[in-house]
Amino acid sequence: MVAQQLLNGLFLGAVYALFAVGYTLVFGVLDILNLAHAAIFTASAFVAFSLAAAGVPLPLAFLGAAAVGGILGILLDRVAFAPLRRRNAGTLVPLISSIGVAIIIGAVLRGIYGVDEKHFTTGGLDTAPAIHLGPVTFTAVELTIFVAAVALMVVLSWVLRATTLGRRIRAVAADRIAAALLGVDLERTIAATFFIASSLGGAAGVLTGLEYNSVTLDMGSPIELKGLAIIILGGMGSVTGAVIGGFIIGAVETLSIAAGLSEWRDAITFGVMFVILVARPSGLFGKRALRQA
């Protein structure tokens, strides 16, 4: 039972981590909380649904929807954050403009798709065989989702570590002004950051839609706040921290279910986050201690 729930936690955590990585990347680079991240998560899930319904094979639909998420991210930045950046509006005002974009994305999705739940009809998701391995059982779909999420995080870590773009992003995150003085094109680097962060958030949305074979308008709301818990746990702005935080929150959630506290799992998740924030405000991997607003 516990082994099974730990495995479920691993599957759940992989998608959480993928979502949180994008959240924390934007915070690390721009110091803002992007509350439209969950809306892009949802939008990509719907795009994947449409592509799959039009006969596009699932892997391609997945990549296409993630790319659409990334483009939405760039648009989000141009509309909601770039004008505020030019006048140094602080952290609170961009938070509100991202809420505005989230409202707009939600309204557009509802206009196009209506309020009914959507299901992927291709790919034989419902008939995927269960795999038994010792004490645990899982489906091929769960395994594929896990592999896809982990692969994307490995690619991200490589991009950040070993490419010119990654160096630019890290430079802007460390010190925006110094990076600009050294010749980094700020706006292009920020646009690239938004593309990466939002395509990962979108990919997480598609995987979540596939995992439950359900795409709904409000599928982003549970993960929106859990994503906050995860990036706090890992340390704001720390990509490694977000990955580990995602797996921890996934495990906390499934172990709460194993302990018969299913109804209380969100309170336990946020309780863990609250305690960590209070005891160690910089999170498990954060380097920066207290931040002034």
Next chain:
Amino acid sequence: MNALADFYARHSQLIDQIGINAVLALSLSVSLQAGQLALAQAAFMGIAAYVSAILTLNYHWPTAATILVAVIAAAVVGAALAYPVRRLRGVFLAIATIGFGEIVRVIANNLGVTGGAEGMSGLPQDANTLAIYASLAVVALVLFLLSRTKFALAVALVREDEHAARGVGVDVGTVRTLSLALGGAIAGLAGALYAHSSAFITPNDFGFERMEQILVWCVIGGVTSPVGAVLGAAGLSVLPELIRFLADYREITNGIILLLVIVFVPGGLASLWRRGPVRVRV
């Protein structure tokens, strides 16, 4: 006169909502004025709403007494919350308090006494328009009187420069605790009024969406201005009714207007006629 009575009859629900929303916005502006991005207003509101509802339905207290106890309860929770979060600032404080709000919501969702996810219904609708606007007036008066005291100076100093505040002998911890308690009391008042205005409450009435709304009102109004907070709450509560004719395009118009105000009116609604430098930093 008849036209006025007609207008009221048609819009009384909206008018009541605006009053309650204005109280909520004022409660958050108390925190924001102290430079604290503490986002627990929806939780304070919920705690007070449930305290008031439980005392009314299970113990048959008179409504006014339940509101008083509910306000005190929310203030105590606010003061108590200040202690664990005393070292947190900015988005860290925001996220901790959002987490606190989620915990409160899950508890309300699971306890027997709060009626679980179904919530509580059958409350007497004693919070009429007069009671709501009288409450708003009292809150506004208290905040106005407070704004002329040394406490308000200390609050402004903590917002602008915490180190300087410490340097001149301001007890920052006390200022933070008091402003959270005061914000809690005011949000609690709004919550108790809400319970007795809408007649039924559920945990989701007090979730993150509500908190987002309150924050949006305050920022659209002009972050640290109480007048702006009330303007923001009133304006954004009326807006969906004004653009009702847009039908399916209402929600998207709402979002676009929000975005336009944020981008093109840096100091919020309050800055539109206020002279002098505009301050939007928190």
